[in-house]
Amino acid sequence: MFQCVFSSSVLQPHSTSCLFKHLFYHSATPASQKQPEPIYSKKTEIQRQTVRAHSVKLFIFSALQVARQLLLQQQQQQQVSGLKSPKRNDKQPALQVPVSVAMMTPQVITPQQMQQILQQQVLSPQQLQVLLQQQQALMLQQQQLQEFYKKQQEQLQLQLLQQQHAGKQPKEQQQVATQQLAFQQQLLQMQQLQQQHLLSLQRQGLLTIQPGQPALPLQPLAQGMIPTELQQLWKEVTSAHSAEETTGSNHSSLDLTTTCVSSSAPSKTSLIMNPHASTNGQLSVHTPKRESLSHEEHPHSHPLYGHGVCKWPGCEAVCEDFQSFLKHLNSEHALDDRSTAQCRVQMQVVQQLELQLAKDKERLQAMMTHLHVKSTEPKAAPQPLNLVSSVTLSKSASEASPQSLPHTPTTPTAPITPVTQGPSVITTTSMHTVGPIRRRYSDKYNVPISSADIAQNQEFYKNAEVRPPFTYASLIRQAILESPEKQLTLNEIYNWFTRMFAYFRRNAATWKNAVRHNLSLHKCFVRVENVKGAVWTVDEVEFQKRRPQKISGNPSLIKNMQTSHAYCTPLNAALQQASMAENSIPLYTTASMGNPTLGNLASAIREELNGAMEHTNSNESDSSPGRSPLQAVHPVHVKEEPLDPEEAEGPLSLVTTANHSPDFDHDRDYEDEPVNEDME
DNA sequence: CATTTGGTAAACAGCC
DNA sequence: TGGCTGTTTACCAAAT
Secondary structure, X not given: XXXXXXXXXXXXXXXXXXXXXXXXXXXXXXXXXXXXXXXXXXXXXXXXXXXXXXXXXXXXXXXXXXXXXXHHHHXXXXXXXXXXXXXHHHHOOOOOOOOOHHHHXXXXXXXXXXXXXXXXXXXXXXXXXXXXXXXXXXXHHHHHXXXXXXXXXXXXXXXXXXXXXXXXXXXXXXXXXXXXXXXXXXXXXXXXXXXXXXXXHHXXXXXXXXXXXXXXXXXXXXXXXXXXXXXXXXXXXHXXXXXXXXXXXXXXXXXXXXXXXXXXXHHHHHHHHOHHHHHOHHHHOOOOOOOOOOHHHOOOOEOOEEOOEEOOOOOOOEOOXXXXXXXXXXXXXXXXXXXXXXXXXXXXXXXXXXXXXXXXXXXXHHHHHHHHHHHHOOOOOOOOOHHHHHHHHHHHHXXXXXXHOOOOXXXXXXXXXXXXXXXXXXXXXXXXXXXXXXXXHHHHOOHHHHHHHHHHXXXXXXXXOOXXXXXXXXXXXXXXXXXXXXXXXXXXXXXXXXXHOHHHHOOHHHHHHHHHHHHHHOOOXXXXXXXXXXXXEEOHHHHHHOOOOOOOOOHHHHHHHHHHXXXXXXXOHHHHHHHHHHHHHHXXXXXXXXXXXXXXXXXXXXXXXXXXXXXXXXXXXXXXXXXXXXXXXXXXXXXXXXXXXXXXXXXXXXXXXXXXXXXXXXXXXXXXXXXXXHOO
16 A cells, blocks of 8 residues: 655555656646647746745745754753653652643644744645644644553553552662763753754744744745745754754754865855845844854753743743743752653653654655656756866865765855856746747857756756746757767657656647757758667757857846856845746755765665765766856857857767666656647 | 747658 | 658747
């Protein structure tokens, strides 16, 4: 019995192979629509799809964040109250333990939070459904916990009776007390660490942790976070957990940023990675690292104290000030049986939540792996840009192993590169003009753009039914160049289109005709008779010839170049959104990879991811960090020299993806689907 | 405003 | 016969 847990899918494949098929459906099927719409008349539809893509990505993220937040709080409460070794617990004479119900209540999602969520109108029904599912799951855990607790209590009482008969041994007690002390000290350290972390989160404005309840990260997310914020958030998500586990080892906080920018200067991280800071008030006063926040800065902040109330589970005693709270803490919640029991329960709660978090993380990773990693694979992406890549690399990535630098457009490195403006602009534009936008973008500046851009935004176009802003010629060329042999049959080209672009999973007759038309029309596509029929290849020189005219004079481009310097600056809202959509997944992937301590489940997934990335990197060899099409182009513009195919694209046409191993070589899933008959 | 370029539609031929 | 492949023409729209 298998059940797909992807988002709100309800399908229940009965075999793994079935499940895989189904999964592929997730990646491939645009979901919904069968209406045959004229290509140029579905602007709104496309926009809707785009938005959907946004929210789904955001949601995955949000859910995780919620879970983590809960966990964090629970852990804090638990840790501050002090732990005891299980052994000790067993021997601990248990009195009647009045554990409050409140304590037994893992903070699922409170009604207020639910309301908050509902108010975020970006949540789709599916997302809500998932939330509800999670809620239910948590409640289930709650029940289990309660049962567990009952049993525990019975057991303890039994023990108590026994011990009353046997009497106590003071010596043993003393020993245990010493243990406890040491343990508590250790815990205090951990707690401080956590506190710093929380504070930093709060400072960044990413989390509005309110004393009463876990913050709901959905809010900032829903209100249009910029990629950087997401990056940051993700960083927190992935690193917090590990930071909590590995006491004091802050290296885990090295996120993608650090990895990408410089492994030696984590403190610069947020500055660099937050080029958008100026656009966002919240981030402008950005506090770089949580490590830098000393506990002393907030002497009166205590996880168990907030708004003048003791936050000890089930306590809620009012404490005028921090001092009185401390008194209260020491007197009421001293190391006694009651506290111990409460702590134990809290521990259970945390464990359960941790479990849940792990599961959700796993699920998320699986989803990401499915949606992203797989897509990175067949990318031989010709590298048009040695020039730029060398620049960028030397600036940013040189210290770190270049192979470990899967870059996305919003990567911190991007801003560093002086002249760059690229994919985001291009794609952005395309996204807003989605519908009828045709051609030009890619080809205008010659292939490099399209190659890199296609590759770069693969993931996006793969899942969002947005018309790619590339000409058929560019796409065909890309398809062919990506193939190991640099040649494809017509059918293989078709397959590439459907595989890489959700958009081309519809209206097959139309675009297939266009593909054929282009193949025949352009001299750059050469038909080669093969043993098994005919294959198509690309005549790079011819392809370049197509657009001999120079772009150097293009005002818009110059403008781009100028603004590009401020790659980091303030993209307008639309732009942000667009790039967010494009980059979110790559971002996640990158981030998760940068985090060495995701936990047990992580290692496996990470391996997988790493594998994929390595693969990608190896394929791209000298790929520029950002794989930015514009970067690719820039050298040309800057030099304002006539396009020399050799120079502009030398590596491009020559780079072979030796080890390129497309998973889907023979997927015919979308071929000529009946759905497609319905055009015109 | 003319030209170029790209997208779409369609007719057609050859082949399997 | 029908589908696929490939070529070609026509038309339109956008960009130049």
